[in-house]
Amino acid sequence: MNYEKTKVWGILLRLYHWSLVLSIIALVVTGFYINTPWTNTTLEGSVSFPMATMRYWHFLAGYLFTAAILIRIFLLFFGNRQERIWDFLPITSRNIKSLTTTLGYYSYISDEHDNRPGHNVLAGMSYLLTIVAAVFQLIAGFYLLFPEAATWQGVGNAIFGSQQEARFVHHLLMWYFILFGFVHVYIVIWNEMKSPEGLISSMINGLKFKS
Amino acid sequence: MKDKAANISFSSGISRRSFLKSCTLAATALGLSEAMIPKLIEAAESAQRPTVIWLHFQECTGCTETLLRGSHPDIGRLILDIISLDYHETIMVPSGHQAEKSLHDSVAKNKGKFILVVEGAIPTADNGNYCKIAGRTAIDILEDIGPQAAAIIAIGTCASFGGIQAAHPNPTGAKGVQEIISGVPILNLPGCPPNPVTFLGTVLHFLTFKRLPNTDKLGRPLFAYGRRIHDHCERRAHFDEGRFAEEFGDFGHKNGYCLYKVGCKGPETFSNCPAARFNDVDVWPVSVGHGCIGCTEPNFWDSMTPFYERLPQVSIPGTGIVTDADSAGKKILGVAAAGAAIHAAVGIGKSVIKKG
Numbered sequence: 268m269n270y271e272k273t274k275v276w277g278i279l280l281r282l283y284h285w286s287l288v289l290s291i292i293a294l295v296v297t298g299f300y301i302n303t304p305w306t307n308t309t310l311e312g313s314v315s316f317p318m319a320t321m322r323y324w325h326f327l328a329g330y331l332f333t334a335a336i337l338i339r340i341f342l343l344f345f346g347n348r349q350e351r352i353w354d355f356l357p358i359t360s361r362n363i364k365s366l367t368t369t370l371g372y373y374s375y376i377s378d379e380h381d382n383r384p385g386h387n388v389l390a391g392m393s394y395l396l397t398i399v400a401a402v403f404q405l406i407a408g409f410y411l412l413f414p415e416a417a418t419w420q421g422v423g424n425a426i427f428g429s430q431q432e433a434r435f436v437h438h439l440l441m442w443y444f445i446l447f448g449f450v451h452v453y454i455v456i457w458n459e460m461k462s463p464e465g466l467i468s469s470m471i472n473g474l475k476f477k478s
Numbered sequence: 479m480k481d482k483a484a485n486i487s488f489s490s491g492i493s494r495r496s497f498l499k500s501c502t503l504a505a506t507a508l509g510l511s512e513a514m515i516p517k518l519i520e521a522a523e524s525a526q527r528p529t530v531i532w533l534h535f536q537e538c539t540g541c542t543e544t545l546l547r548g549s550h551p552d553i554g555r556l557i558l559d560i561i562s563l564d565y566h567e568t569i570m571v572p573s574g575h576q577a578e579k580s581l582h583d584s585v586a587k588n589k590g591k592f593i594l595v596v597e598g599a600i601p602t603a604d605n606g607n608y609c610k611i612a613g614r615t616a617i618d619i620l621e622d623i624g625p626q627a628a629a630i631i632a633i634g635t636c637a638s639f640g641g642i643q644a645a646h647p648n649p650t651g652a653k654g655v656q657e658i659i660s661g662v663p664i665l666n667l668p669g670c671p672p673n674p675v676t677f678l679g680t681v682l683h684f685l686t687f688k689r690l691p692n693t694d695k696l697g698r699p700l701f702a703y704g705r706r707i708h709d710h711c712e713r714r715a716h717f718d719e720g721r722f723a724e725e726f727g728d729f730g731h732k733n734g735y736c737l738y739k740v741g742c743k744g745p746e747t748f749s750n751c752p753a754a755r756f757n758d759v760d761v762w763p764v765s766v767g768h769g770c771i772g773c774t775e776p777n778f779w780d781s782m783t784p785f786y787e788r789l790p791q792v793s794i795p796g797t798g799i800v801t802d803a804d805s806a807g808k809k810i811l812g813v814a815a816a817g818a819a820i821h822a823a824v825g826i827g828k829s830v831i832k833k834g
Contacts, residue, residue, distance in 0.1 A: 302788060303804075304739065307722050309729065317720035375828055414706055414748075420695045429775040430706075430746035431782055435789050435803070442807035446814055453818045457825070 275384045276473040277347050279338055284470050286335040291444050293328035297321045298441055329408050336401045343398075349384055355391025362388045373454070380462055384475055390454075393447070400443050407437040497523075500550040500678070507679040507754060508691065508701045521685040522560055528685065529592035531584060531623065532566040535616040536609050536643045536652055537598025541634040541671045542568045548674030549758045561681060564592070567611075578612050585623055593684065594627035596620065596655050599636040599643045603651030617658065624659040629690055631665050631680060632656065635773055638666035638697075645779035656697060665690045666697040670773035675754045676702040696776065698748065707744035707770050710752040713737065731767060741786035742769030749774045 276284075299305075300321040308315070343352040357363050364381075365388040371377040373389070381387045386394065403426070410423030410433050427433035459466050469475045501519045510518065534542075546553050546569075557563040563570075564584035565577070572580055584592065598616075601608035606615035624630060632655040635641040643652035656664050667676055680699060683691045691699040708714065716722070716736035723731035723740055736742070747770050751762040763770055772782035781790055793800045801809075 304720060304722060306720055307724060307730070307739075308720050309733070311719075311721070313719070315720070316718050319718040375824055415704065417695065424695050429772075429777065429781060430748075431743065431772060431775060431790075432777070434746055435781065438789055438803050439792070439807075442803065442810070445807065446811060449811060449814055450818070453821075457822070461825075 271477045272474050273384050273477060274473055275349050275469055275475045277342075277350065278473070280342055280346060280350050281470060281473060283335045283338045283342070286331050287339075290328045290332035290335060291448060293324060294332060295441060295445060297325035297328065298438075301325060302438060326412060329405070329412070332401070333405045333408075336398060336405060339398055340402075349386070352395070355386045355388050355395075357388050357392065365389075366392075382462075382464070382477070393451075397444075397447055400440055404437065404440045404444070407433045407440070411437065497551070497555070500555070501682070503550045503675065504679045504682045507675050507750070508683055514686070518682055518686050522682055527560060527562040528681075529584060529588040530561045530563050530595055530681075531581065531592055531627070532563065532595040532597065533619065533623065534567050534611075535596065535598035535600050535620070535637070536650070537634065537636050537641075539568055539597070541597045542566070544671035544757075545674050545677060547757050548678065550675060550678065556678070556681075560678075560685075561593075564588075581623075585626055589626050591628050592626075593681070594623060594630045595633055596624075596630060596637040597633050599640045599652035599654060600658055601643070601650035601652050602658070603649065608650040620655065620658060624655070625662055627662055629663045629665065629684065630655055630659060631667060631677070633667050633677060634672060635668040635670050635778065638668040639776040639778075641670070642779050644777070663690050664697060665693065665699060667702070668698060668774040668776075669749060670778075672774070673702070673750065673754045673756060676750065694748070698774070702750045702754070703748040703774065705748065705750075707747045707749055707751055707764075710750075711744050711764060712752060713764060726767075734767075737764060737767070737769040738788075740769055741784065741788060743772035743775075743782050743785075744770040746782075747772040747775055 301318070304318060304321075306317050308317075342350040345351075348354060353359075355362060355365075357366050365383065368377075368379055368381045369387040369389040372380055385391075406422060407427055410419045410427065411430065413419045414423075414430055423430075423433050427436050455466060463476065465474065465476045498519065501522055502515055505512075505515045505518050532542075545556075548556070551560065553569070557566075557569070565581045567577070570577060570580070598609075600606070600616045600620055602617055606617035609616040611619060632638045636643060636652070637655050639654045640648070640652045640657075641654075643650060644654075654666070656666065665680060667680065669676070676699070679701060680691060683689075683699075683701075691701055693699055694703060696703075708717075711717075713734065713736045716734070717738055721730060721733075721735040723735050723737055725731070726740060731737075731740075738745070742764065744764065751770070752764065755762045755765070769785070771785050772778045775782065783790065787802065789803055791800050792803050792806045794806060799806075
C-alpha cells in the first residue's frame with residue numbers, strides 16, 4: 268500500500284472533541300427540557316423529580332463542557348503543531364492562501380485541496396468562533412447556576428445584565444451550537460467523501476493518511 | 479431602655495405591643511439576631527429622628543401608595559415617630575411656595591445629614607424637559623439636592639433602574655438615580671412597588687448602625703434582594719416534581735401547581751416577596767395564581783416581556799420579523815439544511831457531468 272500515516276491529533280484533543288460532543292448533546296436535550304418542560308404530571312408524592320433530574324444532568328454536562336473547553340484553550344497554546352492557534356490563524360501568507368483555497372474547494376469552483384495535516388483555515392476559524400461562543404455560554408451558565416455568588420454576579424451583570432438577559436443569551440447561543448453541530452457534521456462527511464485522508468477516523472485514532 | 483420605651487408617647491395611637499411587633503418584624507426582615515432587637519427599638523424611639531426628604535419625579539406614586547398601606551409601622555408612626563419627613567409632595571400639608579420653602583429650609587438645615595428618598599425615574603433627554611417641578615427640571619433638582627444628602631434611597635424600579643419610562647425606545651431618556659449621582663451612598667429598593675417592610679428595614683438599619691445595609695452588585699440590600707424568588711417560592715416543589723399549570727384556569731392552575739410554563743419570572747428575579755408578602759393580607763402574586771413579572775430587575779419591561787412566556791422575543795435584524803427564539807432557531811436550521819442539500823446536490827451533479 269502506498270499511503271503514509273501521519274500522527275495529527277493528540278489524545279487530549281480527541282478526548283476534548285468527544286467530551287464536547289457528548290456534553291453538547293446532553294446540554295441541548297436537558298436544556299430544552301428546562302426551558303420548556305415537555306412532560307407534565309398530576310401525580311403527587313410519586314417520588315419522581317423530572318425537573319430536578321434534568322437540571323442535575325444539565326449541570327453535570329455543563330461541567331464536562333467547561334472542562335473540555337478549558338482543555339482546548341490549553342491546547343491552543345501548548346498542544347502539538349496542528350492543535351496550536353498559529354497553525355490556522357489567517358495571519359501568515361500560507362494560512363491566507365489556505366482560506367481562499369478552501370473557499371474555492373467547498374464551493375466547487377476549483378478542485379485544489381489544501382492538503383495540510385491540521386485544520387484548514389476556514390474550519391480553524393469556525394472552531395475558534397465556537398470556542399469564543401462556548402466561553403460566553405459557560406460564563407452565562409455559571410451565572411445562572413450561582414446567581415447569589417458575588418463573583419459570578421459581578422461578571423454576569425457586566426457581560427449580560429440581569430439573570431433574564433443571561434438566560435436569553437444562553438438560549439440563543441444554544442441555537443448556535445445546534446447549527447454548528449449540523450454544519451460541522453455535514454462538511455466533515457462531505458470532506459470524507461471528497462478526499463481520502465481519513466478525516467473522521469482521525470478524530471478517533473489521531474492519524475491522517477497521505478497518498 | 480425599658481423605662482424610655484414605657485414613656486414613649488404613641489402619637490399615632492398605636493399600642494406599644496404593635497410598635498415592638500414592627501421592630502421585631504424589621505429585625506427579622508434584616509436577618510438580625512434576637513439580641514439586636516432592643517438596639518433596634520432604642521434606635522427607633524430615639525429623639526433624634528433622621529430627616530427624610532422625599533422627591534417625586536417620573537412616577538405613578540405607587541411606591542408611596544404601598545407605603546401608605548404598610549402596617550409595620552403604619553404611615554402615621556413612620557413619619558411622626560421614626561423619621562422626620564420634611565418634604566413629600568403627596569402627603570405634606572403645604573403647597574406651592576410654602577412647599578418649596580420647606581424643602582429648601584430643610585436641605586439647608588440638615589446639609590449632609592438627611593436621607594434623600596427618590597421615587598421615579600429622571601428624564602435626561604432634551605435637557606430633562608419632560609419632568610418639571612416648581613419650574614425646575616427633575617435632573618436639576620436631583621443634581622442640586624442629591625450631593626447634599628447623607629445617603630440616597632432610590633425607592634422603586636423607576637428610581638433604581640429607570641423602570642417603565644426607560645423601556646425601549648426610552649423617548650425621555652429616563653435614568654435611575656445611580657446613573658446620575660455619584661459620591662453619595664445610593665441604595666436601590668426596586669420593585670413595582672417594593673415591599674414597605676423593605677423600606678422600613680432599611681431606615682431602621684440606618685438608624686441602628688448609622689450606615690446603609692450591605693448590597694448586591696446592583697446596589698440592592700441583601701436582606702431583601704439576596705435570594706431569588708424561585709428559591710423561596712411555596713410552589714417550588716411542584717417545579718422540581720414536574721407539575722405545571724399549562725394555562726390559566728386549567729387543572730394544574732386550580733391545584734396550585736408551578737407557574738413556570740405560564741411565564742413566571744421567579745427563577746430570574748431577586749426579591750423577598752415570598753417571605754415578606756404584602757400588606758398584612760399575606761399574599762403576593764404567585765400565591766394568588768399569577769406568575770412573577772420580574773419587576774425588581776433592571777430593564778424588566780424589555781427583558782421580562784412577554785409576561786406569559788419564558789423568554790423575550792427575537793427580532794431578526796433587517797426583516798422586521800419578531801418571533802420567539804425557538805421558532806427562529808428552527809427556521810435558521812431549516813435554511814442551513816436546505817443549503818446543505820443544495821450543496822450536496824451540486825456536488826453529485828458535478829460528478830455525474832464529469833463521468834458523462
